[in-house]
Amino acid sequence: GENVEQHPSTLSVQEGDSAVIKCTYSDSASNYFPWYKQELGKRPQLIIDIRSNVGEKKDQRIAVTLNKTAKHFSLHITETQPEDSAVYFCAASIRTYKYIFGTGTRLKVLA
């Protein structure tokens, strides 16, 4: 069945360094890949997304890359700040409105 694997499960970086979170999906028909950020005790919020006709998308300090051949996509956060500490979830579409989520990455930015 459809599956999304997310790595690593936890990630600690020094403030100012970069962080990379990777996801692999199984359904070759997936064509939309959103990323969500969830701060402690809060709801998940969409931070960036990418569609399959694009290889990379940037929004200030965050970027997402997509390799359709390998079925990989990654979230890149540059110049990390303490407020970037959160759990990040990737997802892949399996229908126009339905997504499969990864199991999450807990990012800790150390001051």
Added chain:
Amino acid sequence: NAGVTQTPKFQVLKTGQSMTLQCAQDMNHEYMSWYRQDPGMGLRLIHYSVGAGITDQGEVPNGYNVSRSTTEDFPLRLLSAAPSQTSVYFCASSYARDAHYGYTFGSGTRLTVV
């Protein structure tokens, strides 16, 4: 525009009790869904709906019922609460049209079954 509103925020139930978690959205979204979030397991889909009168099961539907009588509301019913249903529940909505859209999540309901 309130987005997605969930009530209650916290609930404690005794084993065997029933209750309904409420979810309402004011964005005219066709798609609404319920997820449960457990430590280390991410977000797992319980039930979803693509419009009034249409519902379907997700990954973990057992023990839960839903209905969608209006576009705005999508309540989740726990039929006979069990300790395994202790979790944080999120309602999410989006458009369900030709293009993809990200979800808007509610603030969550933290449920404890004792």
